[in-house]
Amino acid sequence: xxxxxxxxxxxxxxxxxxxxxxxxxxxxxxxxxxxxxxxxxxxxxxxxxxxxxxxxxxxxxxxxxxxxxxxxxxxxxxxxxxxxxxxxxxxxxxxxxxxxxxxxxxxxxxxxxxxxxxxxxxxxxxxxxxxxxxxxxxxxxxxxxxxxxxxxxxxxxxxxxxxxxxxxxxxxxxxxxxxxxxxxxxxxxxxxxxxxxxxxxxxxxxxxxxxxxxxxxxxxxxxxxxxxxxxxxxxxxxxxxxxxxxxxxxxxxxxxxxxxxxxxxxxxxxxxxxxxxxxxxxxxxxxxxxxxxxxxxxxxxxxxxxxxxxxxxxxxxxxxxxxxxxxxxxxxxxxxxxxxxxxxxxxxxxxxxxxxxxxxxxxxxxxxxxxxxxxxxxxxxxxxxxxxx
Amino acid sequence: xxxxxxxxxxxxxxxxxxxxxxxxxxxxxxxxxxxxxxxxxxxxxxxxxxxxxxxxxxxxxxxxxxxxxxxxxxxxxxxxxxxxxxxxxxxxxxxxxxxxxxxxxxxxxxxxxxxxxxxxxxxxxxxxxxxxxxxxxxxxxxxxxxxxxxxxxxxxxxxxxxxxxxxxxxxxxxxxxxxxxxxxxxxxxxxxxxxxxxxxxxxxxxxxxxxxxxxxxxxxxxxxxxxxxxxxxxxxxxxxxxxxxxxxxxxxxxxxxxxxxxxxxxxxxxxxxxxxxxxxxxxxxxxxxxxxxxxxxxxxxxxxxxxxxxxxxxxxxxxxxxxxxxxxxxxxxxxxxxxxxxxxxxxxxxxxxxxxxxxxxxxxxxxxxxxxxxxxxxxxxxxxxxxxxxxxxxxxxxxxxxxxxxxxxxxxxxx
Numbered sequence: 001x002x003x004x005x006x007x008x009x010x011x012x013x014x015x016x017x018x019x020x021x022x023x024x025x026x027x028x029x030x031x032x033x034x035x036x037x038x039x040x041x042x043x044x045x046x047x048x049x050x051x052x053x054x055x056x057x058x059x060x061x062x063x064x065x066x067x068x069x070x071x072x073x074x075x076x077x078x079x080x081x082x083x084x085x086x087x088x089x090x091x092x093x094x095x096x097x098x099x100x101x102x103x104x105x106x107x108x109x110x111x112x113x114x115x116x117x118x119x120x121x122x123x124x125x126x127x128x129x130x131x132x133x134x135x136x137x138x139x140x141x142x143x144x145x146x147x148x149x150x151x152x153x154x155x156x157x158x159x160x161x162x163x164x165x166x167x168x169x170x171x172x173x174x175x176x177x178x179x180x181x182x183x184x185x186x187x188x189x190x191x192x193x194x195x196x197x198x199x200x201x202x203x204x205x206x207x208x209x210x211x212x213x214x215x216x217x218x219x220x221x222x223x224x225x226x227x228x229x230x231x232x233x234x235x236x237x238x239x240x241x242x243x244x245x246x247x248x249x250x251x252x253x254x255x256x257x258x259x260x261x262x263x264x265x266x267x268x269x270x271x272x273x274x275x276x277x278x279x280x281x282x283x284x285x286x287x288x289x290x291x292x293x294x295x296x297x298x299x300x301x302x303x304x305x306x307x308x309x310x311x312x313x314x315x316x317x318x319x320x321x322x323x324x325x326x327x328x329x330x331x332x333x334x335x336x337x338x339x340x341x342x343x344x345x346x347x348x349x350x351x352x353x354x355x356x357x358x359x360x361x362x363x364x365x366x367x368x369x370x371x372x373x374x375x376x377x378x379x380x381x382x383x384x385x386x387x388x389x
Numbered sequence: 390x391x392x393x394x395x396x397x398x399x400x401x402x403x404x405x406x407x408x409x410x411x412x413x414x415x416x417x418x419x420x421x422x423x424x425x426x427x428x429x430x431x432x433x434x435x436x437x438x439x440x441x442x443x444x445x446x447x448x449x450x451x452x453x454x455x456x457x458x459x460x461x462x463x464x465x466x467x468x469x470x471x472x473x474x475x476x477x478x479x480x481x482x483x484x485x486x487x488x489x490x491x492x493x494x495x496x497x498x499x500x501x502x503x504x505x506x507x508x509x510x511x512x513x514x515x516x517x518x519x520x521x522x523x524x525x526x527x528x529x530x531x532x533x534x535x536x537x538x539x540x541x542x543x544x545x546x547x548x549x550x551x552x553x554x555x556x557x558x559x560x561x562x563x564x565x566x567x568x569x570x571x572x573x574x575x576x577x578x579x580x581x582x583x584x585x586x587x588x589x590x591x592x593x594x595x596x597x598x599x600x601x602x603x604x605x606x607x608x609x610x611x612x613x614x615x616x617x618x619x620x621x622x623x624x625x626x627x628x629x630x631x632x633x634x635x636x637x638x639x640x641x642x643x644x645x646x647x648x649x650x651x652x653x654x655x656x657x658x659x660x661x662x663x664x665x666x667x668x669x670x671x672x673x674x675x676x677x678x679x680x681x682x683x684x685x686x687x688x689x690x691x692x693x694x695x696x697x698x699x700x701x702x703x704x705x706x707x708x709x710x711x712x713x714x715x716x717x718x719x720x721x722x723x724x725x726x727x728x729x730x731x732x733x734x735x736x737x738x739x740x741x742x743x744x745x746x747x748x749x750x751x752x753x754x755x756x757x758x759x760x761x762x763x764x765x766x767x768x769x770x771x772x773x774x775x776x777x778x779x780x781x782x783x784x785x786x787x788x789x790x791x792x793x794x795x796x797x798x799x800x801x802x803x804x
Contacts, residue, residue, distance in 0.1 A: 017696055017699070018696065020696070020698060020699075021696040021697060021698045021699075023698075024698035024701070024702070025600075025604055025697075025698065027596055028596045028597070028599045028600035028603075028604060029600055029604070030596075031592065031593045031594075031595075031596030031597045031600065032596070032597045032600050032601070032613060032617075034593055035593055035597055035617055035620070035668055035672075036616065038620075038665055039616065039619060039620065042623075042631060042665075045631065045635050046627070046630075046631070049634070187510075188510045188513055189510075191506065191507045191510035191511070192507070192510040192511035192513065192514060194507055195504070195507035195508050195510060195511045196511055199504050199507055199508070200508075200511070208515065209511050209512070209514060209515060211793075212514050212515050212518050213514045214789075214793060215518070215786060215789055215790070216514055216517060216518060218719065218722060218785065218789040219521070219726075219782065219785060219786070220722075220723075220725070220726020220727070220728070220753075220781060220782075220785055221726070221728070222726060222728045222753055222756060222757070222778070222781075223521060223525070223726070223778055223781065223782050223785075224521075225760075226521075226524070226525055226756070226774065226775060226778045227517070227520060227521045227524055227525070229760065230524035230525070230527075230528055230775070231520050231524050235459065235524075236459060252517050255513070255514060255517070256514065259514065283496050283497070283499075283500045284500055284504075285499065285500045285503045285504075309622065310622075312624075313622075313623075313624025313625070313626070313627075314624070314625075315624065315625065315626040315728075315729050316625070316728035316729055316732075316753070316757070319757055319760075319761060320756070320757070320760050320761075322761075324761065335393075342624050342626040342627075342729075343626075345626050345627070345630065346626050346629070346729065346732075346733070349626075349629070349630050349633065349634075349733055350733075357634065360630055360634075361630070364626075364627050364630060367624060367627070368623070368624075368627065371622060371623075371624070375622060
């Protein structure tokens with residue numbers, strides 16, 4: 001029997017081909033959905049691990065500022081609660097008395113944070129010895145233990161005690177580092193881009209610079225850390241762990257990103273604008289300053305924000321230049337030792353104690369929120385000010 | 390006097406001088422014009438002209454002195470540098486004011502100065518590359534003076550071992566030959582993790598790109614693309630946490646279900662998570678490439694009666710192959726240099742194995758660990774970081790060059 005050559009829907013060969021067609025399409029959709037599923041799983045995971053760190057348990061205790069408590073804070077706490085109250089809160093009691101001498105000899109009822117393991121137990125994340133657990137349950141039933149929003153997480157620096165550890169000093173460090181990065185990379189990046197786009201003759205030097213910038217953008221970030229260590233710290237003597245060395249290292253890393261996006265923004269300005277300005281007798285610099293730059297500014301800012309967001313999430317080069325020091329107090333200048341948010345996340349992630357896991361995840365949530373805001377600002381700027389010619 | 394204070398003082402002195410220079414220069418030009426002589430440029434350009442005469446030589450002196458002392462040629466005292474620069478500034482100001490004459494083309498001169506300033510900013514990128522190469526090569530050379538290149542390249546035992554004693558200043562307590570710097574196990578780990586990452590990222594990334602560019606409607610594409618790019622914006626330290634805390638236990642459980650024994654720092658977990666990180670690189674680059682293939686190729690294939698998927702497989706993918714390979718190579722270069730994920734989720738034990746469920750360590754992990762301790766900077770273990778970094782730099786550079794070359798060839802063919 002001769003098979004018909006014209007394709008009919010009943011032709012087994014054609015049907016097989018159609019089946020293959022829909023199978024292939026299904027594969028490609030599946031791939032995309034796998035990617036989406038990963039994104040959803042990822043964010044759910046981070047949030048479910050981290051949101052509990054934004055709350056912390058506090059206990060109402062009657063603090064007895066007696067003579068012994070002036071030297072050893074433990075004695076200010078009722079004996080049966082000494083295992084429950086945070087050791088950090090206890091330690092600060094002698095200092096309190098020294099700063100406010102009128103407290104001595106008085107008693108006061110106050111809410112103080114509880115020991116991190118109790119906090120974890122109340123959040124259902126850790127087990128306690130049965131006796132202690134039933135004591136905590138009883139206190140909670142009496143209303144002596146409450147859960148409040150953990151403001152301390154945002155207002156205090158790192159601590160060896162998980163219940164007191166916060167992101168404040170790391171956030172200040174990040175801000176200082178980004179300021180240095182911006183001050184270093186923004187002017188140089190924009191100037192380099194203006195040169196390449198508006199001034200440069202098409203010669204070997206220009207081509208070399210262009211190839212170079214593209215390659216620098218793809219160099220692994222850890223290599224920039226090695227550069228920062230060898231050049232800034234060992235040759236120029238910039239203080240190790242300081243926001244200055246971190247900012248400069250990240251600045252070198254961000255430079256190619258800023259140059260590339262600034263060039264794209266400059267290129268988007270149509271030539272008739274330049275030619276018109278030249279026709280009015282402007283010099284090249286006047287054309288750039290008065291006409292091209294104002295028109296491309298939104299694009300340049302967008303690129304800069306994206307570059308900064310990338311720098312803000314960077315950890316590896318900063319570890320190499322020593323920015324993973326333990327920093328309980330926020331740095332006050334760019335020459336002091338500092339740490340940054342991602343490095344703080346890394347430090348907490350390497351802590352063996354379980355209470356730090358939720359701290360790490362909460363630090364990540366804050367970091368992601370900041371990065372999201374930065375990127376959203378960039379997208380908004382682009383949408384709002386972008387001009388189509 | 391600290392270097393920061395000197396710089397601050399210099400700038401503090403130059404700023405009012407600059408303002409003065411501007412006012413005087415412009416004043417002289419205005420005066421000349423008032424007397425009926427026409428000048429080549431606008432008055433404020435003469436103002437800036439004298440600012441340049443004042444500032445550039447002075448800054449040049451200061452920067453030259455700073456460079457000389459950094460490289461240890463001579464070290465003039467900072468007070469001396471400050472005074473000399475200020476004297477030069479005043480002399481420059483006098484010369485600049487004297488030079489203002491109607492026929493002087495201040496505008497053109499300014500344009501030239503600006504061009505040179507911009508060029509020097511552009512040269513900083515070259516300086517960066519050169520200093521990367523020089524600093525890394527220099528430190529790596531110091532390493533290779535103590536460890537033979539042959540041992541480094543072919544040795545299968547990496548155990549910096551007792552060098553930490555040496556670094557702590559107790560070198561004499563160490564017997565000879567206790568540390569080994571054979572980098573093969575480190576590179577094996579790096580290639581293993583890269584292979585796992587690419588095996589995850591390539592199918593998902595490429596198939597997603599095919600869906601977005603061939604099957605998706607405009608609206609679907611408008612949603613899918615930015616969503617995928619979220620993955621590119623997540624910091625690597627976050628991926629590292631995800632790999633260590635979430636993925637690794639899952640893998641250990643799954644392996645246990647099949648009766649396999651997986652390590653809690655197995656290399657599979659960082660590999661997969663790294664693959665997730667690379668998905669957007671592969672998908673957006675492949676998407677660009679597939680989109681830039683001319684419609685005529687597709688229409689020609691349809692005219693021959695092929696189905697959509699046959700067109701994709703037989704016509705579009707072969708045409709897009711250079712671009713896809715280039716995306717793949719960029720992904721590989723990312724994976725090789727990725728640090729935080731492996732530092733947080735992979736092991737620290739050099740281990741030469743084919744089993745992805747065992748713990749392995751990588752090049753980047755060792756760079757980090759040999760530089761984060763309290764080690765003396767010239768101990769072989771610290772220096773080994775630079776030798777590893779050198780290899781990493783060269784390999785990623787080559788991958789990037791090949792990848793850019795392929796994309797350029799592809800673009801030339803279809804544009």
